[in-house]
Amino acid sequence: MAIKELDPVTPSRRQMTVDTKEDITREKPEKRLTKGIKKSSGRNNLGRITSRFRGGGHRKVYRIIDFKRDKKDIPGIVETIEYDPNRNARIALIKYKDGEKRYIIAPLGLNVGSKVISSKEAEIEIGNALPLRNIPVGTVVHNVELIPGKGGQVARSAGSFVQIMGKEGNYAIVKLFSNEIRKIHLDCMATVGQVGNPDYENIVIGKAGRSRWMGIKPRTRAIVMNPVDHPMGGGEGKSKSGEHPRSPTGIKAKGFKTRNKKKYSNKYIIMHRNQAGGQI
Numbered sequence: 001m002a003i004k005e006l007d008p009v010t011p012s013r014r015q016m017t018v019d020t021k022e023d024i025t026r027e028k029p030e031k032r033l034t035k036g037i038k039k040s041s042g043r044n045n046l047g048r049i050t051s052r053f054r055g056g057g058h059r060k061v062y063r064i065i066d067f068k069r070d071k072k073d074i075p076g077i078v079e080t081i082e083y084d085p086n087r088n089a090r091i092a093l094i095k096y097k098d099g100e101k102r103y104i105i106a107p108l109g110l111n112v113g114s115k116v117i118s119s120k121e122a123e124i125e126i127g128n129a130l131p132l133r134n135i136p137v138g139t140v141v142h143n144v145e146l147i148p149g150k151g152g153q154v155a156r157s158a159g160s161f162v163q164i165m166g167k168e169g170n171y172a173i174v175k176l177f178s179n180e181i182r183k184i185h186l187d188c189m190a191t192v193g194q195v196g197n198p199d200y201e202n203i204v205i206g207k208a209g210r211s212r213w214m215g216i217k218p219r220t221r222a223i224v225m226n227p228v229d230h231p232m233g234g235g236e237g238k239s240k241s242g243e244h245p246r247s248p249t250g251i252k253a254k255g256f257k258t259r260n261k262k263k264y265s266n267k268y269i270i271m272h273r274n275q276a277g278g279q280i
Helices: 198-202 208-213 264-268
Strands: 003-005 017-019 034-036 061-063 076-082 091-096 101-105 129-131 140-142 152-154 162-168 171-175 181-185 189-192 269-271
Touching: 017 198, 076 101, 152 189, 181 264, 264 269
Parallel strands: none
Antiparallel strands: 003 017, 034 061, 076 091, 091 101, 129 189, 140 162, 140 189, 162 171, 171 181, 181 269
16 A cells, blocks of 8 residues: 655645555455445434444445455465455455355455465465464464454454464463453464555545545534533633543543453453553
8 A cells, every 4th residue: 555645735635645545456346245334323223322423424335354264275366455445454355266255354465366265274374364273473463353253353454463472271362453462262263464554544634524524523522512411511711610521421531441340351351451561
């Protein structure tokens, strides 16, 4: 991926950067691997807003991604590298030896013509999927399962990865991209390599309209709201009232831990992300 800086012909374009999409080899997706997607605009099944300032945006077609990599022991070849409007990573169209096609998240270094396979005996090469049990310590992986057979849940966004730090009993000790160190069962599947498109973090939105295309609406500051709308609202003039910043429901917004102390997955976390220092 290459990033292009636009000429400052307008104030909004002075800092704007865009993705040139030079690595894309096909414009339209495989129709059989797509389906319609309905926007929630931040509302739940009761129609109530649970995620504020969401709505609008460009129409999208959802690409069905193979997060499970459960097509075992059948080799495939990369046909295309494509853009996916539903995620910041690229996706790769894989054509397997039996003729079936599937989309996977495209790791860094995977090119058209590359061969991939999902197998317990697969080689440690970019794009191959195998259980953590068979991946050497120190290897960088992505699309990692947390529950065997559920499908990859960790390290799926652009540029992210997980590093295997060690193995202990039936668990692998891994370091996540957030610096959290935790245990994951050795039977969980993972794909070798780092997720592609790492330069995505350098893109500058540049103007408000571009956020609206993505379905992000302008965010109203809490302090300018009325007391009926937010705990920090109200007051004459610019008033902060000396209160601690809070959420609309009154939960403190800085330094207040909201994670459930009895959460079942706490026993798998060795070091929380806010305890570790420095990037991987």
